[in-house]
Amino acid sequence: MDKRLLIVEDDPGLQSQMRWCFSDNIEVTVASDRESALTSLRRFEPQVVTLDLGLPPDPGGATEGFALLEDIVRLAPTTKVVVVTGREDRENAVKAIGMGASDFYQKPLDGDILTFVVNRAFRLAELELENRELAQNRNGTSIKGIVAASPQMLSLCRMVEKVAPADVTTLIIGETGTGKELLARAIHDMSHRADKTFSAINCAAIPENLLESELFGYEKGAFTGATQSKKGKKGKIEMANGGTLFLDEIGDMPMALQAKLLRFLQERVIDRVGSVNPVQVDVRVVCATHRNVEDLVASGEFREDLYYRISEITLDVPSVRERDGDAMVIAQSLLKSLGKQLDRPQLSFTEDAAQAIQSYSWPGNVREMINKIKRATIMAEGKRVCASDLQLRTDQATLDGNVLNLRQVREEAERTAINHALQTSNYNMAQAARLLGITRPTLYNLTDKYKIETSPVVSDV
Numbered sequence: 001m002d003k004r005l006l007i008v009e010d011d012p013g014l015q016s017q018m019r020w021c022f023s024d025n026i027e028v029t030v031a032s033d034r035e036s037a038l039t040s041l042r043r044f045e046p047q048v049v050t051l052d053l054g055l056p057p058d059p060g061g062a063t064e065g066f067a068l069l070e071d072i073v074r075l076a077p078t079t080k081v082v083v084v085t086g087r088e089d090r091e092n093a094v095k096a097i098g099m100g101a102s103d104f105y106q107k108p109l110d111g112d113i114l115t116f117v118v119n120r121a122f123r124l125a126e127l128e129l130e131n132r133e134l135a136q137n138r139n140g141t142s143i144k145g146i147v148a149a150s151p152q153m154l155s156l157c158r159m160v161e162k163v164a165p166a167d168v169t170t171l172i173i174g175e176t177g178t179g180k181e182l183l184a185r186a187i188h189d190m191s192h193r194a195d196k197t198f199s200a201i202n203c204a205a206i207p208e209n210l211l212e213s214e215l216f217g218y219e220k221g222a223f224t225g226a227t228q229s230k231k232g233k234k235g236k237i238e239m240a241n242g243g244t245l246f247l248d249e250i251g252d253m254p255m256a257l258q259a260k261l262l263r264f265l266q267e268r269v270i271d272r273v274g275s276v277n278p279v280q281v282d283v284r285v286v287c288a289t290h291r292n293v294e295d296l297v298a299s300g301e302f303r304e305d306l307y308y309r310i311s312e313i314t315l316d317v318p319s320v321r322e323r324d325g326d327a328m329v330i331a332q333s334l335l336k337s338l339g340k341q342l343d344r345p346q347l348s349f350t351e352d353a354a355q356a357i358q359s360y361s362w363p364g365n366v367r368e369m370i371n372k373i374k375r376a377t378i379m380a381e382g383k384r385v386c387a388s389d390l391q392l393r394t395d396q397a398t399l400d401g402n403v404l405n406l407r408q409v410r411e412e413a414e415r416t417a418i419n420h421a422l423q424t425s426n427y428n429m430a431q432a433a434r435l436l437g438i439t440r441p442t443l444y445n446l447t448d449k450y451k452i453e454t455s456p457v458v459s460d461v
């Protein structure tokens, strides 16, 4: 920091004495009255001002000095003002501090003490500047894996940073692909449990009859006849002991298991399947769902008491279309990382591609972006990804002169919807079927009929 000091002093003798107190690394300017002091303040922007309160036209009083102090605090609030008063003038010194001066110095002049006080003011100004710069630079987020620039997402990230160290049960809600699991991991990584296990289970992906033993484990001999039961096995809850348990798609948890989970959350003990000896477990629970849990409670599909237990804190992750400017920022970052991964590091978006990215509604959020940009990275010719490489067309086939009949329109619509559901659900057939409102076998029939790929083009990012 270039140090600049303004000395406001009307006595020419004192002015030059004060000048001599400061080493060469401080640029010193002197002013004798309020007007010239304000001119210097504007021109040199000193970090520190020493201000003699007794200025003309009231050199015996302090009115002009106080008026100037008020001006400085108003015009340059970060400037540190050291008020210089007479020996017996404690009262005015205290008043000046109350008005915003950072320190005071009492005459007669003692070079060592004045230098000490002024250097301390410079140090304070420097620390405050560093602090402001740090605060300003926090326009991104330090959460690993999260690319965000929108105020909506940045404020959510700040919340995550606050929630993480507190051992509260947290519910993360938001549309599919918005980053709920990423945030759950961030909560774990930023908590005091970070060096212990993060154990995740997707309640929608595991058949109901297996979910209980997956979660709670089972005791030796629990399932008569089953070979694996000879040994017994710890469930995900026990495996997370000391760490964090992430229950994804909690809204899909079967009713019977909801009661058992509630008991665990209340008493922090679990009963393995086939066991009568409860096991004490210390885990932090983070849940996520893309479903509206309040609606599920209203329709009787989710226990109200469990809902209150899991949502001590609720984090609502905005969809990509609700984040101002994030679609483009995330797309650029994905193009860079996928380009590197797929050996096409020079790729950039054309203007029409950028336009398409910003106007598309991204119903599958970041996961859909990954799939679309991965495809475009592979398909792009030359060094530019254009809108057609992204395949963001939303226009439906209509009965114009180019369409044969209603069956063709219907098939086209079905094909588009299925592709969309598969990409949105990251090719999870059960989830895609649910999105489409059909059964899994029907979805398989349709993907066979339309020869639609049931797995992504290349492996995940």
Ligand SMILES: Nc1ncnc2c1ncn2[C@@H]1O[C@H](COP(=O)(O)OP(=O)(O)OP(=O)(O)O)[C@@H](O)[C@H]1O
Residues within 6 Å of the ligand: 145, 146, 147, 148, 174, 175, 176, 177, 178, 179, 180, 181, 182, 183, 248, 288, 289, 290, 330, 366, 367, 370, 425, 461
């Ligand atoms: N802000 C982001 N920046 C970069 N990548 C992101 C961001 N948000 C999510 N992702 C990536 O998008 C993909 C989907 O994220 P994640 O699995 O956390 O979403 P989700 O909300 O849990 O989805 P679902 O509800 O379908 O389980 C992951 O590969 C994740 O790394």
